[in-house]
Amino acid sequence: MILFDYDKAVHLMERWGVDLLLPHTLLNAGYLADHWKHDLYTSIGAHTTFDKDEPYQLFVGLPRDRKIDPFITCRRASEEGDMYNWGMWIEDRRVWGLDERPRSLNSPLPPVTGEMYATPYEAVAAALKERGLAGASIGVERRYLGVEGYEKLQRLLPEAQLREVLGLFLELRVVKSEEEVRRMRGAAQATQQALEVTVETLQPGMTGLDLESLIGAEHYRAGARHEWIHTQIGPQGIDVVGPNPQEIKTGDVVRIDTGCSYRHYRSDFGLMIAVGEPSKELLQIYGAVRPAMDAVLEALRPGVSARQLFEIGNRILEREGFESYLMYFGHGIGRNVNEEPVLAADSKWVLEENMTMAIELVTVRPALGMVALEDIVVITSDGHEDLSTIGRELHIVEA
Amino acid sequence: MILFDYDKAVHLMERWGVDLLLPHTLLNAGYLADHWKHDLYTSIGAHTTFDKDEPYQLFVGLPRDRKIDPFITCRRASEEGDMYNWGMWIEDRRVWGLDERPRSLNSPLPPVTGEMYATPYEAVAAALKERGLAGASIGVERRYLGVEGYEKLQRLLPEAQLREVLGLFLELRVVKSEEEVRRMRGAAQATQQALEVTVETLQPGMTGLDLESLIGAEHYRAGARHEWIHTQIGPQGIDVVGPNPQEIKTGDVVRIDTGCSYRHYRSDFGLMIAVGEPSKELLQIYGAVRPAMDAVLEALRPGVSARQLFEIGNRILEREGFESYLMYFGHGIGRNVNEEPVLAADSKWVLEENMTMAIELVTVRPALGMVALEDIVVITSDGHEDLSTIGRELHIVEA
Numbered sequence A, B: 001m002i003l004f005d006y007d008k009a010v011h012l013m014e015r016w017g018v019d020l021l022l023p024h025t026l027l028n029a030g031y032l033a034d035h036w037k038h039d040l041y042t043s044i045g046a047h048t049t050f051d052k053d054e055p056y057q058l059f060v061g062l063p064r065d066r067k068i069d070p071f072i073t074c075r076r077a078s079e080e081g082d083m084y085n086w087g088m089w090i091e092d093r094r095v096w097g098l099d100e101r102p103r104s105l106n107s108p109l110p111p112v113t114g115e116m117y118a119t120p121y122e123a124v125a126a127a128l129k130e131r132g133l134a135g136a137s138i139g140v141e142r143r144y145l146g147v148e149g150y151e152k153l154q155r156l157l158p159e160a161q162l163r164e165v166l167g168l169f170l171e172l173r174v175v176k177s178e179e180e181v182r183r184m185r186g187a188a189q190a191t192q193q194a195l196e197v198t199v200e201t202l203q204p205g206m207t208g209l210d211l212e213s214l215i216g217a218e219h220y221r222a223g224a225r226h227e228w229i230h231t232q233i234g235p236q237g238i239d240v241v242g243p244n245p246q247e248i249k250t251g252d253v254v255r256i257d258t259g260c261s262y263r264h265y266r267s268d269f270g271l272m273i274a275v276g277e278p279s280k281e282l283l284q285i286y287g288a289v290r291p292a293m294d295a296v297l298e299a300l301r302p303g304v305s306a307r308q309l310f311e312i313g314n315r316i317l318e319r320e321g322f323e324s325y326l327m328y329f330g331h332g333i334g335r336n337v338n339e340e341p342v343l344a345a346d347s348k349w350v351l352e353e354n355m356t357m358a359i360e361l362v363t364v365r366p367a368l369g370m371v372a373l374e375d376i377v378v379i380t381s382d383g384h385e386d387l388s389t390i391g392r393e394l395h396i397v398e399a
Helices: A006-016 A029-033 A078-085 A120-130 A147-156 A166-173 A178-201 A208-221 A280-299 A306-319 B006-016 B029-033 B078-085 B120-130 B147-156 B166-173 B178-201 B208-221 B280-299 B306-319
Strands: A060-063 A071-075 A092-096 A137-140 A161-164 A225-233 A253-262 A269-275 A328-332 A339-344 A356-365 A369-380 A383-386 A394-397 B060-063 B071-075 B092-096 B137-140 B161-164 B225-233 B253-262 B269-275 B328-332 B339-344 B356-365 B369-380 B383-386 B394-397
Touching: A006 A166, A029 A060, A029 A166, A060 A120, A071 A078, A071 A120, A078 A092, A092 A120, A120 A147, A147 A161, A147 B147, A166 A339, A178 A208, A178 A253, A178 A269, A178 A356, A178 A369, A208 A225, A208 A253, A208 B208, A208 B225, A225 A369, A225 B208, A225 B225, A253 A369, A269 A369, A280 A306, A280 A328, A280 A356, A280 A369, A280 A394, A306 A328, A306 A339, A306 A356, A339 A356, B006 B166, B029 B060, B029 B166, B060 B120, B071 B078, B071 B120, B078 B092, B092 B120, B120 B147, B147 B161, B166 B339, B178 B208, B178 B253, B178 B269, B178 B356, B178 B369, B208 B225, B208 B253, B225 B369, B253 B369, B269 B369, B280 B306, B280 B328, B280 B356, B280 B369, B280 B394, B306 B328, B306 B339, B306 B356, B339 B356
Parallel strands: A071 A092, A137 A161, A269 A394, B071 B092, B137 B161, B269 B394
Antiparallel strands: A060 A071, A225 A253, A253 A269, A328 A339, A328 A356, A356 A369, A369 A383, B060 B071, B225 B253, B253 B269, B328 B339, B328 B356, B356 B369, B369 B383
């Protein structure tokens, strides 16, 4: 499925002066192709000894000229199956790698045809030469492309200019398509569900690791993939985050911040839980933070600037005598946890329909801990739709 | 905790002619320091807009000269808490980043002291200069280090030579310490437990995605982190792997191959399930594959070569008229799913005590599907200990 706005991609390539986008990460190659080799999802560097001489590397090529076909590299064997599973829309698949395998008798995969390349870099070079783009200005993710692969690409394409285009992708990804919003809903629902179970289950004596175990399992049960969690328990929770062995005690304020992914789209919100009767101070802080969040939510609509939204929230918080712990009141979210637009004082972004955002207000009190509200929304034509609601409440667990 | 053999590391640095190891990945920096910033675990490239001008990057420096202290870079804020949670043994922490934050009143973290660096590269350069290593031969992971970071390092350390040492790390990691074996046990137990629940639960009508949901949740419930899954259903399962929407039917052979991690150490094994009465052909194949696996398991001990083990398994399989689908009969496993030693015909490795390995025998039949056995072991002084056992059986589910 094509997740992105092709016309906008062409327009941005013109503005950035590149003839082709050639990303390689889950964030951007995965976005253009709607594909990722699933079992490398969590590897840092995708290192396996079997790939010792040539490690796995994905590339997606999208030419600015729409008359020229896009292409994708595909590692021989299981990656062909992944492309079948999720309906890869790019037809020119450049297969590389050494494995030979029998097809099953009723294989849904097409017969093996075309050239096999020894490396993904050779596959890319061949695809570019056939398209007359060997000397082109090529947009890559220099920041994340390994030195070795970068050098191989340059050696095979000595006339090409390889240029950093991460900013182009931030802009391309900022407004979501219908399918992206659908996936964002799936991710938000899974986390909302996991947190509802957490409110029912959390008790003094549990540790941060127990919370990771609980929420991780619930994310999977909801059909999503658990990604990360902060368990912040009492005052120490300001400094000591992460899934940790600290024990929850009666009187603690527990802040959980977590995220899953659903078909590569992310959630990011959490819970604030008072374990036992909430203190006066906690009620006072919540009484200041919640109206600030409500005011930001209320103001969300196309045309309003990220800067205005920051000011709206900040004004209420300061009026109540509190200050934001973060330099922002929310951020875009999608394939990445933190995307544009960031609701900060120096932001240049203006909201558009179908931006998806986490609205996030955080204060800390050294004697109490972290008090944070966060929920996910999608901007609609005249306001916003809540994708989650559990993150703005103060939850109280009897203890 | 120090997970690696320091003397062996020094010895390898001498052999490779490097003065310092300076890795940055979960595999190798995480290994030297026993640390990883937990919420970046699954990000490819750790990209966040808040780090737009300077993305997160870990470095660990381990000098060959044991009189010179190691160091680690640490991003200001939550990473300090992660280092506290898991007892970072490296004392020289070079803090970089822009965030300022209040400490909690009863913070377990030390007071903020020392210089703050703008980027991790500046932190590394300062640490090396203080150690007189600015012009040293430095072992890095060129394959995985982004071009931009590599260029920054070179600019700050113009006298240094940055050399690829991934092979050094493969050798350093191949024999596990007691703590590493303990974690491998934790990972293997979690997957064994998840697969036991799967045998009880699997029914016709379930899909590959249902299996991902089930096993993912069980991995978390067992205190581990789910990492990946192949669900291979019937003949299509030869080509179409991954967690997929295909439905299980009566008569299918289902192959599940999955892995979790426990404190960054991996499992990798699975199940072979006949859904309904197993066919004669399936029983015949299992009758050939199982003795081959048993023979390999029986032969495991220090001093035996990887090549011999491959030959032992292959001889039995061929005698029975079958052939291996893979070019190997097993592989080392640890922080990575696929490590040395690989039990292949061209391997130069000889087994040592405390190597951890997945013993894996795979055959395919185009009309039937994949028939694969796999379990994890640790090599002991006179043989091996099974870390899992469920992966060598033929499981039958009534349907």
